[in-house]
Amino acid sequence: MRAFLLILFFSWLFGLFFPWWSALIPCILLGAWLLQNPGNAFISGFAGVGFAWLIQALYIHIASDGILTYRIAELMQAGSPAVIIGITFLIGALIGGFSTLTGYYFRKAFID
Secondary structure (H helix, E strand, C coil): CHHHHHHHHHHHHHHHHCCHHHHHHHHHHHHHHCCCCHHHHHHHHHHHHHHHHHHHHHHHHHHCCCHHHHHHHHHCCCCCHHHHHHHHHHHHHHHHHHHHHHHHHHHHHHCC
């Protein structure tokens, strides 16, 4: 739970100031430092970054009255802004899960 909250906070914070891939940095570091098995590593990163990106996508959707997400949905022929927000969650969650798993395996291979 601690790893999930730290990943959620730091990936959200880094996402405000740095490019999208900056969410990998806290995931890799916390995966190597805190997590003790690969299942927990993947789930913590998956949920942490996924929810951070979901919160940010929902904030942007609400702040722009849905205009931005509606236009992106039209551009990508997705049909609905909810699909775009769901895809955003899924991409962020997979990035977070695999990068946290990478941090865990890095520690396992080189430190342990």
